[in-house]
Amino acid sequence: MIRIQRGRIDVKAVVDSVRRDDAGAIAVFLGTVRADPDVEALDYEVYTPMAIRTLTDLVDRAKAKFGVLGMSIVHRVGRVSVGGDSVAIACAAVHRAEAFAACAWAMEEVKRIVPIWKRESGPRTRRTPRRRSGARRKAREARA
Amino acid sequence: MRVQVKLFASYREIVGADQLAWTLRDGATLGALVDAVLDAYPRLRGHRDTMFLAVNRAYAQPDVALRDGDEVALLPPVSGGLG
Numbered sequence: 001m002i003r004i005q006r007g008r009i010d011v012k013a014v015v016d017s018v019r020r021d022d023a024g025a026i027a028v029f030l031g032t033v034r035a036d037p038d039v040e041a042l043d044y045e046v047y048t049p050m051a052i053r054t055l056t057d058l059v060d061r062a063k064a065k066f067g068v069l070g071m072s073i074v075h076r077v078g079r080v081s082v083g084g085d086s087v088a089i090a091c092a093a094v095h096r097a098e099a100f101a102a103c104a105w106a107m108e109e110v111k112r113i114v115p116i117w118k119r120e121s122g123p124r125t126r127r128t129p130r131r132r133s134g135a136r137r138k139a140r141e142a143r144a
Numbered sequence: 145m146r147v148q149v150k151l152f153a154s155y156r157e158i159v160g161a162d163q164l165a166w167t168l169r170d171g172a173t174l175g176a177l178v179d180a181v182l183d184a185y186p187r188l189r190g191h192r193d194t195m196f197l198a199v200n201r202a203y204a205q206p207d208v209a210l211r212d213g214d215e216v217a218l219l220p221p222v223s224g225g226l227g
Contacts (some may be wrong), residue, residue, distance in 0.1 A: 045153055050201040101216060111222065115198070117153035117224050 001072035002055045004048050009074050014088045019068035023092035029100035029107050031087040033080050038122040042086060046077040047115035054114045060107060067103035069091045073106065076118060087116075145170050145214035149181060152219045153197075158187045168210070174199060175206030177216060194221050 001017040015028055033042050059071045070092040080086045089106050093099035110116075149164040156162045168177055174197055182189050196219040197204050210216070 003189075046218070047150070047152055047201075050217065053201050059218070071194060113222065115152065115196075115217070115219050115222055117220060119153075 001074065002052060002059065003074045004051055005074060006076070006078045009076065009085045009088045011088055012075050014072050014090045017072045018090045018092040018111045020069055022094065023069050023099075024059045024094050024097065025092070025096035025099040027091045027096070027103040029087075029089040029094075029103050031092050031107070032087050033082050033084050033086055036120070039082065040122040041079050041081045041084075041118045041120075042135070042143050043079050043121050044075070044077050044086065045063045045117045045119070045120045046075070048077070049060050051075070055110070061109075062091070062102045062106055066093065066105070068098055071102065071106060072140060073110065075110070075114070077116075077123065116142050145172075145210070146214070147177065147210055147214045147216050149177070150215065150217040152217070155188060155191065155218050155220055159185050160211065166216075170212075172210055173206060174204055174208045174216065175209055177210060178206065178218070188218075191220065196221070209220070 001014060011028070011030065013023070015026060016027055055073050059073065061067055062071050068091050072090045073087070075087045086108065089103055091099050091103040093102065093108065146165060146167050149166050151159050151164070152160055158203070164181070166177060168180065178197065184191060188194070197206065198217040198219060199208060199210065199217050
């Protein structure tokens with residue numbers, strides 16, 4: 001399952017899409033919208049045809065690189081409120097090690113190459129979609 | 145030849161449109177197109193070093209030759225995922 005969608009993500013459906021009898025592990029990652037100061041929601045903009053293409057290629061590379069059995073990725077487009085899921089990745093593998101590794105790798109690849117941009121939205125925040133600087137991201141992670 | 149130039153996020157806001165129809169000489173490269181767009185929209189120039197380029201929905205380098213009807217995209221650094 002590779003999908004860009006406006007509505008909420010049905011996490012169970014994403015997990016079920018990679019279930020198979022020869023898998024001994026399913027790793028699931030959810031990216032959620034964090035309640036940073038002045039942030040009530042994130043608005044996601046997607047170049048959907050290219051995003052689907054890059055996600056499809058990403059899943060193929062994950063299978064080749066980690067030997068995973070199945071991987072699904074669903075990303076939201078449009079507004080996602082604080083606490084909502086913006087992205088879900090489910091990865092099935094024979095053993096947990098490759099499931100965890102592939103899931104983590106896939107999320108990094110999503111942030112690196114998939115044409116998706118986000119804009120913070122809040123009472124005093126009307127920002128242009130942008131990439132967070134490394135310093136700012138590290139500061140946020142340090143507070144998390 | 146004519147190509148479509150798609151713009152996203154901050155680039156769309158700078159240009160004021162999500163798509164431009166652009167005419168250029170046959171055999172022109174992607175880099176030449178980008179230079180022409182940046183000449184027409186100078187506020188994009190400051191973004192050149194971080195701009196990603198795509199042709200027909202795949203990342204591309206500036207030296208690629210364009211063809212009539214190509215869909216070119218100027219992409220700000222991506223930022224999907226968690227937030």
